Each structure stands twice: as C-alpha cells, then as structure tokens.
Amino acid sequence: MSKHLNLTLHVWRQKNAKCDGKFVEYPAENISPDMSFLEMLDVVNEGLIRKGEEPITFDHDCREGICGTCSMVINGRPHGPRERTTTCQLHMRSFKDGDSITLEPWRAEAFPVIKDLMVDRGAFDRIIAAGGFISVPTGSPQDANALPIPKQSADLSMDAAACIGCGACVAACPNASAMLFVSAKISHLGHLPQGQPERHLRVRDMIAQMDAEEFGTCTNHGECEAACPKGIKMENIARMNRDFIKASLTYRPATSGGGVG
C-alpha cells in the first residue's frame, strides 16, 4: 500500500456573490494517493460536515474529464499542475506528503463567484447563444456523406470541438480573455460546410457578445493554450481574427428586400 498523504489546504471561502471572501486553512489528512482531487475534497467536506461546519462548495459533474464542469485554480494553475488534465482527472499522486495547496475560484469579472470555488459561467452560454450554432431545416435525414468534407477539415473541426467550455483559458489568461473558448467554438463550425452560411454573422455576433460580457482581450501570452485540458490551439484565435477581419471588411447590413433576381 502506498503511503498516505497529509496536506494543508488554503481554500477561498466566500458565502455568496455579495460577501467578501477569504482564505481558510484546512488539514487534509490520511489521503490516499489514488484518490482524485475531487475525492480528496469530498473527504475534507465529510470531515467538515461531521464537525457541523459548512462544506467547501465546488463545481463537478461527470468526474471523467469530459463535461467541463469542474473548475478551480490549484496552486496558481487552472485544473492544477498536470497538462491536459481536468481537476477531476487529477490524482493525489501528483502531490507530495506535507504539500500546501492553494485553491481559488476562476477569477474574472465575467465569472462572478457564486459560492467558494463555484463561479457562474453563464457568460459562455450567452456567447454560444449569440452565434455558436448552425440553422438547419429539420426533416427527413440527408444521405450520409452527401456533403464531401476533407479529412483534414473534419479533424481540425473535431480538435476545436474538443473544447468542453470549462473556462480554464479565461482563468489562466493574465487578461481574463475568453478568446481561446470563443475561437474554438467558431472554428469547429467554420471548418465544416454546414458552418459556412452563418460564418461571418457568427464571428461578429460572438465577439460582440464576448466583449459585452467584459472578458479581457488576447495579448498572445499563450497561457490559455498551456492550461487547456483539451489541448485547444492558439491557431484558432488567429483563425477567429482572420474571420472577423474578413467579416468586417465585407459587412452588409441585413435588408428585408432583395433576392428576387
């Protein structure tokens, strides 16, 4: 049996969005290195509940690294020290006995703290609603492969679509910019023929919404790419900029008339 760990947690505790928060120290004792990070927090919370204290609130759902719900900054890095790993997939074997671990929520004006380590990422939903979709008539299904799509386009689209919308890019960015997220969503549709009809409208609307949510702007540090648990590339941001420049240069206001030949 591997040696169990004794750790000290410094956890951001904040009752609600209106209250001020502060760091509180908790011991995490007798932690198995085989536990996931969230299981370790579960153990700490069990102890707090037994003592009649308020457990630490944190977001989590699937716990298998694909839903994008878990979110916390562990020792200054979103999702902790391991590359391409979400908090739920981080295991305690990544830490040493006696380690001190600082836990903070995602920090951004656009992601207000709901409680403790849980933030409201509704801004991402509103950006998607502004343009991160395609409009298709529903009805009988099309023939499979009716639309030829180059293998590389499909691959690049899927790479961008791997974004789980966790917000680590915003949390890691020194400017709290959401451009990696927005560009991933724009790219995963933009690489495919189905994304073309609304391509220019999409980039303008999503960027307008991103700005309205008061995210920061990209200064090309590259911290987002390094923090992303899904390996989304900064090349997507360049692609978004390119689409935005093209869309702005060729913009025509919508008209009700026209199209009759």
Next chain:
Amino acid sequence: MSVAEQSIAGAEARGHGFLASSVGRKVVMAATGVILFGFVTVHMLGNLTSYMGAEAMNHYAEFLHTMIHGMGIWVFRAVLLTAVGLHIWAATTLTLDNMAARPVGYRNQKNVASTWASRTMRWSGVILAAFIVYHLLHLTTGTVHPNFDRANPYANFVNGFKVPAAAAFYIVAQLCLGLHMWHGVWSCTQSFGLAHPRYDSLRRNFATGLTVLVVGVNISYPIAVLTGFIH
C-alpha cells in the same frame, strides 16, 4: 428573457463597430505596429551612414529633408504620428479593459507559457514613448542637446552620444525596444490571423531575427561613439 434573447439584445446594444470591438482594436494595434517596426528598421539602416563618415550621413539627412520638394519628411512625420497615436490609443483602451476583466487577482498565479517580453509590453511601451519624446528633443529639435547644430546632423550624433548618461538611456531604450519588438512582431501576425503550422517557426524566427538586427545595430551607435570608433 431567454438566454438567446439576452444574447441578441446584448450584441445589438453593443453594436458591431470594428473599432469598438476587442479584435478590431487588436488589428489597429497590429497594423500601426507594422508601420512602427518598419520605421525603426529603415531608421536603423539609414543611420548606418554614420559608419561612412560625416559627409555620407549629412548627405543622407539632407536627402530626407529635401525629398519630394521637402514634402516627403512631413508625409513620414504625419504617418508616424498617426500610427503612434492609434497604437497608444489601442494599447490604453485594451489595457484598461483587461484590468477591468480581472478585478480580483490570484494569490499566486503561475505563468507557464508567457514570456518576460509578453508580460512587460506595457512597461516597455511606456519607456519607449518617453524615449521617443527625449529622442526628438535631443536630435530633431536639439532642445536638450548640449551643442546642437542644425546644419550638421553628424556632429549632433557624435556629440550627443559623447554624454555617457544620454548614451546609457539610448541603450536601455533599445533593450526595451528589443523586448517590445520580439513579442510585438510575432504577436501582430497572430492578430492578423496569419497562423499556420507551416509558418509558425518562421514567424518566431522572423521576430527574433529582426529584433536582434535592429537592436544590435542601434546599440552599436552609442558604443561606437563612446569607444571613439565614430568620431
């Protein structure tokens, strides 16, 4: 209101203005940056005439002042002033937005990908702005020059750099220019959307090469004067 309706209302309220948008201002920053690093490159090349002696440099200065019937230099000045103004405007508004985007910071944020150059763009930019003002007062108007002679730019150049404090400030400013250019030249390709795996190493290498060339040659001028190589 549904999320979709809120979104559309938000986007409409914000408008679609290019210059109001974050990416639009980044493009302004990049485009004016290209003008400015293009200028410093030409400026560095022009000053190579100092190594060819007083006559060559004074002749070059006279050419600058008389080209296109004396209009040329004013066109250059107007373009540069506009570029600097827009560059500072974009930098200031984007920086304020970025600061407002994270009102509460982290206890200790670990940087893993950013560079010292990328994190100090604001500071290197401010130092460069101060340097440009000093540089104009020093060698263009002569206001802060110990013995300025409008008819002899070469003498101004040599006498100006004989003051160790002035030479030191030039060298510090050039090192700031190096940091600013190294991140900026690469960064502007990203803002223009010129990213492709095939050219990624080229983008980095171009930024490094141009920076080393411009800063290296520029630093050589005060050093050449101080060591007596140019006299």
